[in-house]
Amino acid sequence: MRSTARRVLVRAQVLTLGLLVLAGCAGGPQGVLTPLRVDPAAFGASRIDMLVATTRQAVDDPAFLYGGERGPNLSLLDMEISIPPDANRKIGEVQWPKRLPPNPARDFTTLLANPMSAHQSRTWLNENLTPSRNVLIFVHGFNNRFEDSVYRFAQIVHDSGADVTPILFTWPSRASVFGYNYDKESTNYSRDALETLFREVAKDPRVREVTVMAHSMGTWLAVESLRQMAIRDGRIAAKIHNVILASPDIDIDVFRQQWIQFGERKPHFTIFVSTDDKALAVSRILAGNSRLGAVNPAEEPYKSEFEKAGIDVVDLTGQGGSDYLNHSRFAESPEVVQLIGRRLINGQTVTDSHVGVGEAIGAVAIGATQAVGQTASAAISLPIAVVDPTTRRNLGDQFDAAVDSTAGTLEAARP
Template sequence: MMMAIVVALAGCGGRPIGVMQPVGVQASSGASQVHLIAATTRAPAPDKAVLFSGERGTGLMIDAVTISIPPDAVRKVGEVQWPKRLPPNPAKEFTTVSVEPLATPAQGQSWLKAHSGKSRRVLVFVHGFNNRYEEAVYRFAQIVHDSKTDVVPVVFTWPSRASIFDYNYDKESTNYSRDALEELLARIAGDKSVGEITVMAHSMGTWLAVEALRQMAIRDGQVNPKIKNVILAAPDLDVDVFGQQFRSFGPTPPHFTLFVSQDDRALTLSRRISGNVERLGQIDASKEPYRSQLESAGITVLDLTKLKSGDNLNHGKFAESPEVVRLIGDRLIAGQTVTDSDIGLGESLGAVTIGAATTVGQAASTVISAPILIFDPRTRRNYDKQLLLLSETAGGTLDSVGDTVGNAVGK
């Protein structure tokens, strides 16, 4: 099994090298464009069509990048349509339209101001282990496009050699990049055109994101108030270490949302490498001690274990599932609560969560059979209040009302 996981992690061959070579604006009916900032601590590559290598650079380099996305009619939501050959075909494939260096903070501020939408929100994405520069940029462009969210997109890409055999190098590269990510977040937060920030990170990138926020909290006494939400997808984090990191954020941390999946094969390998300590991205939020700890911390968990995806490792479900990318755009970036009705699990009961399962009686079986399980302490508190109100109005007990609601949902 371990060898199969290694082979799956290592494989992404067949793609042409040099997709970051800009081709300019080309007419393609139905194609759309994503304008984003790409910030990196990677070293520049000798080949300008590659742009940045997997080695460590000096300082923070920032580019404004425009990616063309083929028409929705010819692509599946959640997929990156990689070019089969170069130059790419914008009618069917992702295409790099332009790359413009932002050499000074003033240029970065001008770009942010020019691209700020009505929400004045910025989404900062940190990629995971085993990613090339172009993979991070194209995947983020896909997430932004498919989620249809009103944000200014910023991707932070750190030095990954994109090899399963360089796990330790990549891990040290996240440590190498902590100061730069903290600097980037501070720059964005200091911009008057920015109202609020969501930080989203995947896999090993979650370590980098949480560490940068921890540094900020220690340095400034708090995480910048503009950083409202933190989304960790398949977090490759030791659960014990994350507990210590979270405590460093103080009494008013950003709201955290976790995407977890117990069948994540990449995290299974990471757990073996890391002393067999459970990874945060594989926890079962419905069981103790996690259930009580998550509720106390106010952390939302979306369990994707039952969700099917085209990812053999089950490590990238958050980006490949249409339901999940819609949730990211519609709810999570705005810091709103997430209920079963948001993902189409039933309109009659809009507040069933993992945390409330033991309270709502037979409704629990309905939730457990759903493809996405939700644990949101805020939703649970509201739901418990609704049940109590129903109980008092009906003159019955809380348990009897729970059974009544549960039976209704089960029909």
């Protein structure tokens, strides 16, 4: 009986992972990182210059630069990415080339990929500080190739309009939905390196403040690195003012303990949650406990805990979008990514008395929220064309039904 249940569980997991593959596949060629020597301004394109720090193992192919295996040391690069003009793209989307070489007028294009030493990276940081002298460090999530993380972060920086110096930390992911355990261990492998990056950036005298933003499994890495810093140094570096966790794939009980270990002087935390996040639903089934990014902040005990901790929570449940997993709304929704750039990176909350309905994120209403003290369970009203089920593609509806059915099978098969 137990072996039968086990076989059902394994088959259901494989089915679920297969569905995630179908949902996450992107068309077009891979290996897009060979620099194209062009002036993006000639195509009406924008340029994003970022520092990339990675614990991945380098590969010989310049079109890929780094793979999914673990490198022995932290590597640093100066990378420049060209973003197509806004007239030729949708805010929140990465325009992958359909063929190579890319066309900067319509495709994301790599312009520069130069390795740097630690000394050169400090020089780069000082030369690229914006007038705000704020730094944004981004940590990507599960199932990401190196190029995925680079292009996604370039999109976030561009679309948010944030006045920041961008730094990407990318850890060894095998970019496979079957590699969940490997990826999780890779985040543990990378904790010391990310903690060092946090410390080095924060101690630079010209840097005014640092925002840490992480997504999915990358939130575990970011929070663990901050916890290590707090234990090692007695506190999280004072310049790390803001921490943004998007769809955090962290066990809720573990996060409670991490929060205590941060100590008394903590950064300001904002968490984006979705109770309909299908990726976190699968993670909960596999891990056996609730994930921080899938809790309902209007329910107890979470409501009181968030209020007491002073954590801002933005609930994106039911907001639709192009991601059938409902796992990347923070980056793909034009309204939300602009909220991140206009307010959260600058240390502002989403529900203070200076924000009226619709002001915070343009076309959406976030002022009239279920605000409880410092906690904002944001009832964001996206345009009806996005939310109305009649506008959704048939594939999205079929995928929803398949995942819901599979999740039920997994629950039934658990011993």
